[in-house]
């Protein structure tokens with residue numbers, strides 16, 4: 001055992017000494033390698049934490065949302081519609097919801113205006129003329145409780161509201177752009193007559209029945225489109241999936257470039273390297289020793305790149321709010337939620353990343369050496 | 384003993400390996416310390432009946448991807464030009480399309 | 495020490511350009527003596543060295559090392575024997591560029607897994623004894639030809655071999671350095687090493703250090719020279 005350790009450390013010594021000969025090149029390689037791991041790990045950590053958080057937070061969203069479709073577009077629920085729903089068995093509670101979008105030309109941002117259901121917000125906070133705003137809205141418009149703010153409605157009229165409260169910063173991921181207002185204000189602002197709703201939220205007595213109820217809904221109200229909670233959750237499961245996303249498109253380009261670079265570096269045995277392997281064999285190294293030495297080279301580089309890249313990615317995503325992704329995720333939006341994801345690290349994903357970054361590089365380092373290392377050692381006698 | 388390169392390298396590797404393991408410890412501790420905030424968010428979602436994460440606010444179909452019209456991500460046409468970069472992060476929710484088709488087949492009256 | 499019986503070596507055997515570099519060599523190399531292989535370029539000296547030093551196998555014939563027939567052994571065992579019995583000083587020195595003189599000297603001992611500190615000290619002692627102590631941290635490509643050869647000699651000695659094999663050791667040296675090399679050779683002989691070298695340099699062949707001169711021509715021994 002001691003001999004084994006001494007031997008491996010000696011081989012590592014040699015490998016490091018040879019790497020040190022081309023410092024700039026090898027260091028550059030390590031840096032690029034680290035950057036790739038960093039980007040991959042950042043995407044991986046970010047998306048898995050986001051998906052996990054979405055699943056945890058949205059597990060309580062309405063069981064069924066019923067939209068009404070007119071000519072392929074989402075339309076208002078007309079009066080009487082709600083009553084027709086009542087005849088479907090298994091529906092425990094039904095509620096017309098009022099919400100919509102408002103474009104605020106002052107800061108060029110979109111808000112979501114919403115009427116909270118009765119009792120959802122502390123009494124008196126959302127009354128006529130009083131609103132509660134999301135943290136990003138407050139930040140964008142510089143609002144604190146007690147401020148007055150006015151919006152110009154689509155009808156051209158000016159509406160003033162008093163800010164009664166700001167939703168907590170911790171809730172930005174779900175509520176950054178919200179503006180909660182009373183039903184009367186909402187109907188006046190958007191000129192939606194009484195009896196009309198944006199959509200309908202249903203709760204179902206037996207969760208197992210949800211699919212049947214959705215089918216019945218589609219049957220009795222052919223112009224309705226039910227959206228089930230499980231579908232909402234699945235939407236967020238598939239969001240940022242491995243295969244999607246501009247980040248990954250960019251990444252795959254750089255991964256490919258790196259693969260070529262690494263292959264070039266690892267497999268393109270120079271005449272010099274071939275000669276060195278010949279010398280090592282001639283002075284008494286076995287083929288296995290040469291391979292072990294090269295294994296350590298690949299393993300040290302890829303392990304260092306993996307560990308450093310991963311640590312940097314972890315810090316980036318969970319300590320610096322994935323700041324590098326912001327421009328991509330932000331897109332055209334002005335209003336952007338500030339949120340710190342709760343770390344959710346999937347061990348299996350980390351293992352996969354490890355496997356796909358460390359393993360191929362190490363193999364790419366060893367395989368070409370194999371072919372050089374099994375050549376006859378007498379070749380070095382003539383050069 | 385640090386005079387050997389291999390020893391230096393092993394010390395360095397051990398060091399970053401420990402840092403790597405610490406990230407898991409950090410993740411676990413953050414999960415416990417922030418579980419209350421997560422629960423509060425889940426309650427807010429329940430009370431207000433929210434359906435989506437507020438990630439992209441630039442358009443209807445990116446603000447509420449689960450509530451968007453079926454084809455809105457493609458501007459009412461499957462090969463309509465895409466305007467927003469976040470659209471490339473958001474595929475039209477496949478599950479919705481699938482279940483909609485599904486429901487479509489179950490009804491005998493056309494939409 | 496080493497007995498060669500009817501050694502033949504073909505390059506590119508069975509192909510159009512088949513070439514018999516050695517053709518029936520019978521030779522005994524005595525222990526603790528200096529044997530010089532001498533002959534014109536292309537006569538098969540280097541080929542013979544590779545066979546004695548277990549770098550290559552003969553096409554036919556037997557090689558006995560201390561009564562043991564090693565001509566049929568698999569590569570693994572040959573490497574083992576090469577590492578423990580032979581030390582090589584190549585014509586082009588074949589040092590690994592970019593590494594220090596000391597690292598080069600230590601190389602053959604790495605796969606053995608011995609104590610590193612002891613190995614390190616042994617390398618420095620060897621370099622000191624070859625008057626290279628002051629250059630031990632220098633990269634080998636910064637050393638002069640004579641210094642490089644002495645590093646190569648130190649490397650050949652690091653595993654304390656019984657046999658030292660040197661191919662054209664003075665080919666790249668001037669007269670003064672060649673004399674210095676002969677002095678080192680003398681020293682090795684006194685330490686009880688068996689030495690086998692090739693040369694067509696009269697300075698070496700006629701030197702008193704050399705005990706036996708073996709003449710080669712066209713892959714055969716030339717008797718009575």
Ligand SMILES: Nc1ncnc2c1ncn2[C@@H]1O[C@H](COP(=O)(O)OP(=O)(O)O)[C@@H](O)[C@H]1O
Pocket residue numbers: 382505506513515533534535536537538539540541542
């Ligand atoms: N790998 C090889 N393939 C073919 N021919 C070779 C090879 N190595 C040596 N030879 C030939 O074998 C002969 C003997 O070579 P060598 O032993 O190097 O001679 P010396 O060392 O006496 O100059 C030469 O004619 C050389 O061309």
Ligand SMILES: [Mg+2]
Pocket residue numbers: 539540541661
């Ligand atoms: Mg020769």
